[in-house]
Amino acid sequence: MTKKIKLTTWLLVLVILIVVSAIINLNTGEMSIKPNESMNLLMGQGTYTQSMVIFDFRMPRIAITILVGFALAIAGNVLQSTTQNPMADTSFLGINSGAGIAVMLFIALVKNQDANLFLLPTMALIGALISTVIVFAFSYKKETGITANRMLLTGVALSGLYSSIMVLLTIKLSPQNYQFVMNWLAGSIWGTSWEFILMLLPWFVICLIFIFSKMRVLDTFNLGDEVAQSLGVNLKRERIILIAAAVILAGVSVSISGGIGFIGLITPNLARRVIGFKHSHQLILSGALGSFLLLLADTVGKMISTTTEIPVGVLVAIIGAPYFVYILIKSNK
Amino acid sequence: MKSNLRYSLQITVALLVLFLLLLMSVRYGSNQTSAGTVFNAIFHYDPKDIDQRIIVSIRIPRVLGAMLIGAALAVSGALMQSVTKNPMADSGLLGINAGAAFMLTLCFTFFPKMSTLNTTAFSVIGAGISAGLVFLISSLKKSQMSPTILVLAGMAISAFFTAISEGVAVVANLKQDLAFWHFGGISAVSWAQLTRLGPWIIIALIVVYFMSSNLNLLSLSDDSIKSLGKNILSIRLLALVCVVILSGISVSLVGAVAFVGLIIPHIAKFLVGTDNKKVIPMTVLLGADLTVLADLIARTIDPPRETPFGIIISLVGVPFFIYLARRDGNQI
Numbered sequence: 246m247t248k249k250i251k252l253t254t255w256l257l258v259l260v261i262l263i264v265v266s267a268i269i270n271l272n273t274g275e276m277s278i279k280p281n282e283s284m285n286l287l288m289g290q291g292t293y294t295q296s297m298v299i300f301d302f303r304m305p306r307i308a309i310t311i312l313v314g315f316a317l318a319i320a321g322n323v324l325q326s327t328t329q330n331p332m333a334d335t336s337f338l339g340i341n342s343g344a345g346i347a348v349m350l351f352i353a354l355v356k357n358q359d360a361n362l363f364l365l366p367t368m369a370l371i372g373a374l375i376s377t378v379i380v381f382a383f384s385y386k387k388e389t390g391i392t393a394n395r396m397l398l399t400g401v402a403l404s405g406l407y408s409s410i411m412v413l414l415t416i417k418l419s420p421q422n423y424q425f426v427m428n429w430l431a432g433s434i435w436g437t438s439w440e441f442i443l444m445l446l447p448w449f450v451i452c453l454i455f456i457f458s459k460m461r462v463l464d465t466f467n468l469g470d471e472v473a474q475s476l477g478v479n480l481k482r483e484r485i486i487l488i489a490a491a492v493i494l495a496g497v498s499v500s501i502s503g504g505i506g507f508i509g510l511i512t513p514n515l516a517r518r519v520i521g522f523k524h525s526h527q528l529i530l531s532g533a534l535g536s537f538l539l540l541l542a543d544t545v546g547k548m549i550s551t552t553t554e555i556p557v558g559v560l561v562a563i564i565g566a567p568y569f570v571y572i573l574i575k576s577n578k
Numbered sequence: 579m580k581s582n583l584r585y586s587l588q589i590t591v592a593l594l595v596l597f598l599l600l601l602m603s604v605r606y607g608s609n610q611t612s613a614g615t616v617f618n619a620i621f622h623y624d625p626k627d628i629d630q631r632i633i634v635s636i637r638i639p640r641v642l643g644a645m646l647i648g649a650a651l652a653v654s655g656a657l658m659q660s661v662t663k664n665p666m667a668d669s670g671l672l673g674i675n676a677g678a679a680f681m682l683t684l685c686f687t688f689f690p691k692m693s694t695l696n697t698t699a700f701s702v703i704g705a706g707i708s709a710g711l712v713f714l715i716s717s718l719k720k721s722q723m724s725p726t727i728l729v730l731a732g733m734a735i736s737a738f739f740t741a742i743s744e745g746v747a748v749v750a751n752l753k754q755d756l757a758f759w760h761f762g763g764i765s766a767v768s769w770a771q772l773t774r775l776g777p778w779i780i781i782a783l784i785v786v787y788f789m790s791s792n793l794n795l796l797s798l799s800d801d802s803i804k805s806l807g808k809n810i811l812s813i814r815l816l817a818l819v820c821v822v823i824l825s826g827i828s829v830s831l832v833g834a835v836a837f838v839g840l841i842i843p844h845i846a847k848f849l850v851g852t853d854n855k856k857v858i859p860m861t862v863l864l865g866a867d868l869t870v871l872a873d874l875i876a877r878t879i880d881p882p883r884e885t886p887f888g889i890i891i892s893l894v895g896v897p898f899f900i901y902l903a904r905r906d907g908n909q910i
Contacts, residue, residue, distance in 0.1 A: 332666050332729055383900055394665050398844065399900060401666055405837050406896040409889040428748070507737050514730055555745055562741030566734040573730055574718050 252526050255519065259533040263540055267307050270544040271299060305439045310543050310557075311536045312442070313498040314508060316449055318535025320491040320498075321509025322516070322528055323456055326463045327484045328393035334510040335495035338400040338488075339376040341504030342407035344496070345430050347372025349414050352422050363444065366500040373496035376407055381485075390481040396488075428556050429503040441501055448497045452490045459487060460524040467522055505558040508535045511565050518572050538565050585856055588849055592863035596645070599870045603641040604633060606878050635769070642776070643767030644873040645866040647832055648842075650779045650824040652865025653786055655839025656846070656857060657817045660796045662725040668839035669825035671732035672818065675834035676739035677701075677708030678826070683743040687750045698771060701830035704739075709822045711735050724800075767831055775827045782823045783862060789816060790854040797852075835888045838865055841899045848902040868895055 272278050276298055278286075285291050286299050317335070324333045351368045384399040385391050415423055456463075462483050465473040473480050495509065516531035542560035549555065605616050611629050619630040654669040662671065670676070681704025685697045692700075715731040716724070786793075792813045795803050803810045825839065846860040869887075872894055876887035 330664065330666065331726060332664060332733060337666075383904070386904060395903060397666055399903060402837070402841060402892075402896045402899050405840075405892045409892040412886065412889055507741075510733060510737075555748055559741045559745045559748070562737040563745065566738035566741070569734045570715055570731065573727065573734070574715060 248521065248523075248526060252520055252530060255530060256533055259537050263311065263533075263537050266537070266540045266544045267311075270307055270540065270547065271303050273544070273547045274298070274303065301438065305442055306543075307540065308442055309445070309501060310540045312445060312449060313502045313505070314535040314537070314539030315532040316453070316494045316498045316535075317505060317508040317539075318512040318531040319453065319456060319528060320495040322513035322531045323463065323487050323491040324509070325513050326466050326524065327487050328397055329466060329469075330393065330397060331514055332510070333397055334506060335491055336504060336506040336509065337397060337404060338492060339380050339404035339407050340373045340492065340495050340499055341430065341506060342404045342411055343376025344369040344373040344499045345411050345426065345504065346376070346407055346414070348429055349411060349418070349426050352426065353414070353418060363440075366441070366444070369500035370496050373499055374492070376403070377492045377496065379403060391485055393484070445497055445501065448493060452494045455490050456487065456494075457528065459483070460528060463487070463524040463528075464522075503556070503558065505539070505561060507558065507562045507565055508538060511569050512538065515569060515572055581851070585850055589859060589863065592860065592867060596863060596867050596870065599867060599874065600641055600645065603644070603870055603874045604637050606874065607637060607881070639769045639772045640767050640873070641870060643772055643831065644869045646772075646776055646779050647767075647828040647835075648838055648865040648867070648869025649783060649862040650828045650865075651835060651838040651869075652842035652846075652861045653783060653858060654821040654825040654828075655841075656843035656854075656861045657786065657793070657821050658839070659843055660793045660854070661814050661817050661821075662729050663797065664725065664729055665844070666840070667729065669821050669829075670736060670834070670839070671712075671729060672821060672825075673708030673712050673732055673735040673739060674705040674822065674825050675829050676736035676743070677704040677706070678829045679834060680704050680708070680739040680743045683746050687746055695770065698775075698830045702826055705826035705829060706822065708735050708739055709818075709826065713818065771831060775831065778823055779827060782820045785816070786820050786824075787858055789813070790858045793817065793854040793858075833888070835869075835891060837888070837892050837895055838869060841895050842868060845899060845902055848905070 268280065268283075271283055272280055276294075278295055278299065282291060282295065283299060286296050320335045321333075324335055324338075325331055347368045348365065351365060355364070380396070380400045380403050381391065383403065384396040386395075389395075415426065418426065462478055465476055465478050466480070466484075468476075470480055498505075512531040512534040513527065515534055516527040520526040520530050538561055539557065542557050542564055545564065546555050546557055546560050601616070605611055605613060609629070609632055611633060615627070615629045616633060618624065618627075619633040623634060624630055651669065655667075658667040658669055658671055659665055661667075678701035681700045682697060685692050685700050712728070712732050712735050715735070716727045719727050792808065795806065795808060796810075796813060796817075798806075800810055803813075829835075842865045843857065843861050846857050846864055850856040850860050868891060872887045872890040875890045875894070876885045879885055879890075
């Protein structure tokens with residue numbers, strides 16, 4: 246009972262914080278709009294430029310930030326639970342570097358990049374998925390299927406290989422393209438229009454519903470492989486399906502936001518320290534923490550400077566790490 | 579008995595490979611020299627001959643540096659994996675790479691004309707600071723530096739320092755300078771650095787060898803170690819101090835070379851089993867082999883330009899690693 250209350254309070258506070266940061270985010274930028282003006286805009290009054298800035302640029306960006314933060318956190322959580330390794334994150338499966346290679350090839354080879362807005366994220370998604378499939382294929386063995394440790398190790402090794410290939414490619418890039426790719430890799434939310442959200446949403450909804458329906462199964466992973474097996478859970482199969490769902494979530498996110506690695510790593514660990522190991526509690530809490538952390542980082546980034554783009558992934562770590570250390574020291578587990 | 583024979587054979591092969599690689603590395607490079615020149619440079623050194631001068635003052639320190647650094651990084655990876663009980667751990671987890679990179683970024687930004695020897699000193703300091711922070715955080719808990727806390731604190735600290743250096747680099751526009759450092763290059767290792775820093779690496783390696791039976795204990799649970807009458811905290815602490823010395827120095831010399839520390843200990847375990855008395859020597863040799871080989875490839879593949887050798891390491895090491903990981907009969 247107390248856990249329920251604690252969870253509800255945390256979620257409530259997080260939602261309020263998300264709303265507050267969203268409002269601040271809405272009002273900051275190259276064109277500053279006062280809070281009362283934006284209230285007017287929401288009521289349907291205001292100048293044309295103002296409403297364009299708010300509705301067509303800032304609102305979709307905020308929505309995407311919230312969605313991506315949520316998705317990355319859940320994906321990280323699923324991976325950590327299914328592998329029972331607190332260091333695991335979807336970026337270790339080659340998702341970021343795979344998407345990076347695809348983006349880089351696209352920028353280097355395709356001349357007319359503005360032809361279709363969706364080309365770049367689609368390429369990134371394809372790159373992310375192909376590289377993950379390669380990781381899966383190499384960690385699969387007939388007798389044992391995919392074991393957690395083999396997958397993580399193969400994933401780390403292969404994603405290092407992908408990064409190396411990527412660096413080899415960067416030597417061929419012009420400085421501007423190089424800058425773009427590097428900022429992309431450090432994580433910058435750039436897909437900021439409602440069309441992108443429409444593209445994201447179906448993937449997110451399907452994967453999230455699936456993952457949340459498997460909360461009980463995720464709990465059994467905590468008991469260790471043997472106990473779970475004796476409870477009648479087919480761990481090998483469940484693990485692969487759940488990881489596949491996490492990979493899709495992360496791949497889709499990365500295609501729009503670049504490689505934001507830290508969220509998936511830190512928020513599940515935070516959530517576990519705060520609320521414990523039950524997935525009906527930790528999943529939703531890590532998701533909410535992810536949304537808030539990413540939105541906060543984006544807002545702080547905009548407040549520091551509207552001209553130099555500090556990648557949001559950088560700010561996520563600068564804000565998130567000290568808080569994480571604080572929780573680490575304070576919690577009793 | 580049979581396994582001992584196999585082990586001695588493996589060690590001999592690894593030693594021979596290392597010896598051959600060392601000779602080849604001294605001979606081949608962007609400046610072609612004959613075997614005779616190499617022989618003369620070593621045994622009848624004549625400072626007036628420019629080829630011999632290149633060999634003695636540039637190639638030999640570089641090759642020896644590569645050897646020591648490879649061994650150091652690989653062993654510190656093995657130590658981290660034992661201490662944290664996590665197969666994905668390497669010395670990067672103590673924040674060493676990130677701390678060194680952070681200091682280096684500050685040096686590049688504020689004192690762009692600083693000499694290499696000084697920047698090395700600063701990155702050793704950076705590595706020390708972040709490792710100290712990780713120690714501090716994990717010792718604030720009562721549970722005697724538990725592996726999980728160490729892993730988590732290490733992740734947080736290194737992410738923090740990496741992010742700050744990235745942020746500074748974006749603002750100061752020096753991303754491409756740092757990228758080379760991040761993927762490693764041995765070109766800068768000189769006799770001066772080698773004589774100053776090399777002995778530390780060698781001492782630490784010897785210490786690690788003598789504590790290898792204690793390292794075996796770390797795979798047990800904390801309670802079982804205590805019941806054997808051993809002090810876990812002191813074993814862990816000694817191991818971590820060795821990691822800081824070994825990889826702090828290496829990273830400051832050649833940059834954040836990933837993978838040697840992650841992959842080599844696993845390869846060594848695939849070959850000789852899990853007893854650290856065998857794993858540590860094998861790790862030393864294989865680490866040296868891989869780094870010397872990668873350095874050799876890095877400077878001969880596209881002369882006179884150098885390919886960052888961290889890339890070569892993963893291009894060479896990763897396929898081999900995956901092959902071994904998939905071979906029948908091993909337990910991961």
